[in-house]
Amino acid sequence: MASAKLLPAYLVVGPDEVKRTAAQDRLKARLEASGLAAFNLDERDMTKPQEPDEVIASLSTYPMGADFRLVILSGCEHLPKAMSEALVSYLAHPAPDTVCLIVADSLAKNTRLYKAVAKLGKQAIIDCSAKKRWELPAYVQGMAGRHGIAITSAAAEELVARSGESTRMLDTQLKKLAEVIGGGTIEVGDVERYVARTAEAKPWDFLDAVSARDAARALELYRLLPPRSEVRLFALLLGRVRELIVAKALDARGAARELASTLGVRDWQVKNHVRWSRAFTMDELVGALRSAEDVECALKGSRDSETAFVGWVLSLTK
The missing domain is CATH 1.20.272.10 (Zinc Finger, Delta Prime; domain 3)
Incomplete structure (x- = not known):
């Protein structure tokens, strides 16, 4: 089974929104290949009130016509204790055909929930830590490829200087540049022409x-x-x-x-x-x-x- 290669749970943790979204999209794409994603995908905003029994019931539901069921729990950085403990208990004996994706902006490594996920395997923690300022231009150059464009190092530097350090904002600007330029390589002049400065100069x-x-x-x-x-x-x-x-x-x-x-x-x-x-x-x-x-x-x-x-x-x- 394809699902045998997947762990029963992953923790996607860190403030890098683009990387967090990419992790979710990869699993969604894998689920959509079955053609029955609508029956096997449950996305929950955990910043809103949730009943622990309902969440665990969803995690324990068998997939329908697919190799696995995907349950995405977003906003898990400040879970109520009852919910957190319910997930910890579940992860001790998780459903074999469900993948639980726990998404959090931050989660301390000494919490019971973090440790419960980490026990599932080395790949269970998907680190989405924020990039340091000096790392961002190279990161932007990698992101550009997902939009079918390239961007020079100098142009990437200018984009970071104008848009700030939010990877979500940088990705949005790259998408806009791709639409305006229509492919090829983004130069400094393109960034200066089409990207307004919204970040304060440092x-x-x-x-x-x-x-x-x-x-x-x-x-x-x-x-x-x-x-x-x-x-x-x-x-x-x-x-x-x-x-x-x-x-x-x-x-x-x-x-x-x-x-x-x-x-x-x-x-x-x-x-x-x-x-x-x-x-x-x-x-x-x-x-x-x-x-x-x-x-x-x-x-x-x-x-x-x-x-x-x-x-x-x-x-x-x-």
């Missing part, structure tokens, strides 16, 4: 643009950041300059791999630092530190604080 994107010596991008992001944030941005950028100096020094010694440990950060936090540092001379970076003293003085109550800060940014990116 200071880290600004720092990265300065580090990459992209003056136009740096100024664009600077204008999108909250007003009168020069003091904070100055402190962050000064820290970045120091990091680039360390990166360049280590690179010159052939010890670039030691950058993260030297700075006491994670590897992903400095993954581009060495490449960025190579676009500067050491004199330029040290000179940026020296000129920072004048900028700091201007930031302390001067009417020319914005002018001084922007001038410093331009001197770094020219």
Whole structure:
């Protein structure tokens, strides 16, 4: 039986909505192959009142003309204790021809329900953890294929910057771009033309643009950041300059791999630092530190604080 390859239950857990939906769609598609999905699919919103006996009865119902019955329980992050315990008891001796898909935005690993599902096998936990910001562009490139398009790395970066970190929003924008472009590869210009900025610009994107010596991008992001944030941005950028100096020094010694440990950060936090540092001379970076003293003085109550800060940014990116 095809259902022998399926576990009696899975926990789809994490805030990545696209991945959660994909997990559900895969099982639905497998069920629909039988032609009797309407008789063998039960979807329940567990954020609404549910009787434990009714849910367990559904899980215990035999499939009709199909290899398995699929019961999807969504919104299981805050189940009432009676419901949670009923599911734990059921999972101790689950129905052999039913697949229970438990969907939750989050569920602690030390809960009885999590442990009950985990006991069913290594594949029972489907991790839908949120991607880190730096992982999203590559993830977007993978998502684009599901819409019959490709997207360049730079365009994916711009899409994340404009749409934010919600995978649901990113997927929606990719679908829209696919419809507008009609196939092929999405370029940066396409994203700029068809995707409105809904996400607030992040200071880290600004720092990265300065580090990459992209003056136009740096100024664009600077204008999108909250007003009168020069003091904070100055402190962050000064820290970045120091990091680039360390990166360049280590690179010159052939010890670039030691950058993260030297700075006491994670590897992903400095993954581009060495490449960025190579676009500067050491004199330029040290000179940026020296000129920072004048900028700091201007930031302390001067009417020319914005002018001084922007001038410093331009001197770094020219």
